[in-house]
Amino acid sequence: MPSAAHSSFTRIPDIQGALPNPRQSSFHQIPNQLRWDPFDIDKSVDFVRGLHMIAGAGDASTKNGLGIYAFAAGKDMDERAAFYNADGDFLIVLQHGEMDVETELGRLYVRPLEILIIPRGIRFRIALPAGPVRGYILETFTAGHFELPELGPIGSNCLANARDFQAPVASFTDDAGSVSKPYTITAKFDGNLFSATQQHSPFDVVAWHGNYYPMKYDLGRFNTIGSISYDHPDPSIFTVLTVHSAIHGTSVADFVIFPPRWLVGEDTFRPPWYHRNTMSEFMGLITGDYDAKTAGGFRPAGASLHNVMSAHGPDAGTHTKASNTALGPEKIGTGSMAFMFESMFMVGVTEWGLKTCEKIQEDYNQESWIPLKRNFRPPPGRWGTARPGPYTRGRPSSSSK
């Protein structure tokens, strides 16, 4: 049946500001570093009612911007329910539980450490065969889609490889429903929820072809690269997928991961440098610890936001530890997976994210960076005059001449 065969949509109410309309309720734009305790699982709701916008920018109606969500659910979506998002593409990072996802193009089964991409408008239904679920969503309003990053001098392979993205095989339900038990379609349209009914399964697509489809990707397939000489590279080398902006070199959103990897850099402070970015960084943790923060502050299912030009970096505990470790090869993040939604947009926080969720850590800054000590101890002598200095790496040492 054509998907046009349905009743008119009627608006359904929001719960506790979970889905604010980005244009009508302004985001809180604040320069503070923010961190959230783990978001709760609400067992009484399904996936659609478990969506909570934490932060975002721009506007779905003019197709420019993004939304960042925490989701948690304990109930299957109704057997005769389907949901679609007219506002943008969804990149879903599952942190806990398993999702059996029925879509118009077929089914995908998603577990933690896998991501699910559902393009704008595709109808889907999520069932929870292994109990409650929790995770994060990156939604991009901007016209355009998630793509593999350009590899530049890296060449043709590495990072996420195209062959590892899995698309569903067509499957369908042939059911006319009944007048007393119709199918319900819920739409997210400009931030608001609307629902309509119809007398046929939304999952009645018998076959499909083309290049507009949901897909999943196992983060364990990521081919991580890093420094094998010295210095800490920018984590853009960990980009899994990107949504390009009109300006070359900046993106509406990058989805970046911090997978288990070897650190072998010499003469290097190995955690991230202290930094401020032109892009904003929203981070989450799927499992384990994150190397730039002392365990316990940034926890699985929690989050942090370091906005445009907001200074941040390793906390004081991490700084001390990294300053005193012998630099042998080190496997980092074994059993750990942090990720980042990085965006050129200044990201505002919703009322839910700032207050209603009650997860903001008030002492984040105080605990992380205020305790840092000055470490500048120049040797005596005159500074600012030319001196030969040591040979740089790779030049013959005096003993080998």
Ligand SMILES: O=C(O)Cc1cc(O)ccc1O
């Ligand atoms: O801030 C963060 O934790 C993310 C991050 C990690 C890193 O290794 C370098 C830069 C950066 O923004």
Ligand SMILES: [Fe+2]
């Ligand atoms: Fe950062």
